[in-house]
Amino acid sequence: MPQTCFELCAGGRSRGLAEIVTGDGNPRHKKVLQQDLECDIVGRNPLHTACVLGHSNIIQEFAKYNVNMNEPTTRGYLPIHYAAAWGQLDALRTLVELGADIHAVNFLDEIARDIAFRYAKHDCVEFLDWAEAKHALQTFISSVQSAVTEQDKGKLHKDEKLRCLSACKAKNDWLSNVKNPTRQDLINQKQLLEDTLLPYLNKLAGHPEIVKSGKL
Incomplete structure (x- = not known):
């Protein structure tokens, strides 16, 4: 059967x-x-x-x-x-x-x-915390890329947009190439990207949540 x-x-x-x-x-x-x-x-x-x-x-x-x-x-x-x-x-x-x-x-x-x-299930908790940190970094990268390429905002100069996109690409490359990053590695990389982009995020202050949460 x-x-x-x-x-x-x-x-x-x-x-x-x-x-x-x-x-x-x-x-x-x-x-x-x-x-x-x-x-x-x-x-x-x-x-x-x-x-x-x-x-x-x-x-x-x-x-x-x-x-x-x-x-x-x-x-x-x-x-x-x-x-x-x-x-x-x-x-x-x-x-x-x-x-x-x-x-x-x-x-x-x-x-x-x-x-x-x-x-x-402590090993599962640890893994899901790691997955959340990775997701947060990926989401932040995507939100920045979307925001800086919206032409109607016009708040960033061309060279500023290029710097933002370059920084995002560098982090995506890091995600693609890094071997076994820890949760803290992912958190640190997100913080470094936020710090790098802060001057440009402040220029997009029409969205207050950017400065408060690091999200666009």
């Missing part, structure tokens, strides 16, 4: 899952896949099961076929919440690499980091 996605995910059998997802040897593949990806009574699908059990290979297999990494249950629990609750660090790393939302909240307004803390 053919195994379902739930059974394959529970066993960590990515090869069997790939056959279901791609429809190898199964002309009724689309109908079977739709049935197998249906949620249970509380909204959990096979991806949630893979996260509970820490099967990173299954998570990666689903990602190949554009399965939503941020699918919530009826109570707002995302796959990343399940990985955090069960202390599945490798699954957490995989989800974050694939774009899982570290800020998504469940019905208790808890993010993944809160859930990991509640269940004393």
Whole structure:
């Protein structure tokens, strides 16, 4: 009897899952896949099961076929919440690499980091703190790039815009090339970028939140 996605995910059998997802040897593949990806009574699908059990290979297999990494249950629990609750660090790393939302909240307004803390999954808490620091740096870089390239503002001269964009590019290059940065490394790099750009951010004082929070 053919195994379902739930059974394959529970066993960590990515090869069997790939056959279901791609429809190898199964002309009724689309109908079977739709049935197998249906949620249970509380909204959990096979991806949630893979996260509970820490099967990173299954998570990666689903990602190949554009399965939503941020699918919530009826109570707002995302796959990343399940990985955090069960202390599945490798699954957490995989989800974050694939774009899982570290800020998504469940019905208790808890993010993944809160859930990991509640269940004393300290290695997951540490990783999610690191992921937050990286996200903060990436978000700040993106917000600066967007702000200084908006021509209608006209508050920065061309050379000033170029300095801002160059500083942002340097930080993006650092992110791409650095090996195993710590959370503090990421925080320090964001602070250095803020300090470098402060004179230009002050010229964009039409947005008071820039100076207060470092965000545009």
